[in-house]
Amino acid sequence: MRRFLALLVKEEKALFTSPIAYVLIAVFLLIMGYSFTLALFISHSMTLVHLFFQIFVLFLLTVPIITMRLIAEERKLRTMEVLLTSPATETQIVFAKFAASMSLIVLMLILSSAYAIVLAIYGDPDWGPIFSGYLGLVLLAAALVGVGLLTSALTDNQIIAALLSLSVFLLLWIIDEYGYLLPDPFDSLLVNMSLSVHFKPFATGSMYLTDVAYYLSATMLSLFLSVRALAWR
């Protein structure tokens, strides 16, 4: 556990000493603030549903930027050999990078909770959908970071890693749109692979345990494959 914590501190330092984290947070809050204000003035409804869908799309675009450097950069700078020769195992390395990336995303979500607080000050929002929306976002982010970590482990080039993960995210975002082209039961299979199909119920205050299971299993699968990819290369 001490090795894992040491690796986590190293990753957190690497993340928060670079300008990427701050630029990402600033851009994220700027876009969210604009969306929140616009949605509030137009719809006059005390809901964050629109915001959750915006964050969903923003995560698809920003998570590859966060994860692209995690392993690919270590390889490019040839620091991976140092890491792998240390007493830390591949599993600990992958978990530490995953936890560090998640901490940045959780920080972004915590800062975005200011909008919920504004709603609470000036009204009486329905907290159920707000909590379920944030739960969905955390689960979604975990799955995205896992997949991003996997693509970063598969290549030495950060740009390729980012493009690869972005392609996977975009494909999984729109895959349900083409479900009707396939015969039964492949259409259901395709639709159930979609990130948005599993996220939408969370945003609107509906929670299915299958959706929770989908994100949890996707996260575990991607972390497992990341460990294997790191060891193989």
Next chain:
Amino acid sequence: MSRGFSWFFILVLAATALVFGALGASHHWGERGSNLLFFGSWCAAMLMLFALGLQLPLRIAGSRARAMLYNAALAIGAIVVVCLANVAMFRHDVYLDATRKATNTPPPQFGSVLDGLSSDVSLTYFYNHSDRNAIDAKDLLTVAARQNPHFHFSAVDIDKEPAKARAFGARAYNTAVVEADGRRVVVENTADLAQMAFATLRVLKRKVDVVCLITGHGESVPEGPPHFHYSHVETLRGHETPGAGDLLQGDTDGLDRLQLALTTLGYTVRAIALTSLSAVPPDCSVVAEIGPRHAYAPAEAALLSDYLARGGRLLAMIDPEFPLQGGLGDLFGTLGLASDPATVIDPLNHYGSDHDKVAVPYYPPHSRSRADRVRCTARGGGAGGRGRRALARRCRRPDKTIPAGLGRQQQLRRQFLFPVRLKRRSRCRDGEVVGRGRNEASSQTAILQPRATDHADQRPDAHRVHRRRGAIAS
């Protein structure tokens, strides 16, 4: 983390998965509780497999091709396990509506129809993607389909897939096509789940039930098909609420709306004249006598009596001011039924400013048919209109006792929207308020219902009015 601790952790997870799985399989917790336990078991099992997978050797001895094959096999195996785990979870799904007012849960009447399904029903909804109400209906139907294995739902954007719409015969936006056992019911231009529930009931009917309306005694049974039309009015609920401004217009005294409601539920309505028949037709599932104005001949009553003796069903809605004499009175007398001059007052739903004109806007969950109604019988009110003033001193309710007193009288008047006169010598018997008066034989019955705000949601804008003031059913 030491290797020994890892294996201990895996063993704990395996034990947890087994315990939760066994508890879930025991079915002592209901379906929902069992599925929650299965989810706990699923989580523990997945974590165990994940931990086991991480324990596998990262590198194997041999050539690079062999190592690649090994890693590829592991990756494919992991993907297959994850797919199977998701399918298993899908079979034991649990739905949690996190909203305060359960807005994401389908309406109870739709849920009750789906709960009663014993065979497969499929609903294809050809929705308009720019119609907010249609999208809400689609979302609720998706929720319903995920909760009920017999209900199969598919949503089709009619603009994206016009060929599919043509194949189903859908010509308009928001068309619901309900299919079961080769039968098909089409409901056009609807975002109302109640209409879809009625369509589901209709498609499940293997035999069409016939409701025979008796004519020939001045009943308001129309000769031809029911006449009504839909109109639209502006309401405070705006255009966001489905059907908020839809108004069904028709003859206020006729039975057009009743016929429409019965047809919506899948019944066939037919008029019969007893004078021209030798027996009530055997295909009549129910015979309805609604609002006779003239007395029955003994032969007509005999036909009804024979029909009831054969196990037939009769619905009689008699105006309280219509004297039950002659053949019909004798028939009811033999059945042990009597018609009291009574007025049913519904403070929520009435037509215009006439409180004695009951408007029944929405049939299945109407508040008056609820079990928690307050039924007050006042005796000794005298004849005629005086009896309308119910005598009520105390009316026992599960949670409330209404006391006597002048201030309370005024409060009750405001609450029940019709004159309530309290007498100190009234008493409460078996949940009914009984007032002592001079004439015990003459009784008045009124159903009192508070002006409860929780019923306001059921108030429709389409008023369907039936001028019936008394009802007897056998």
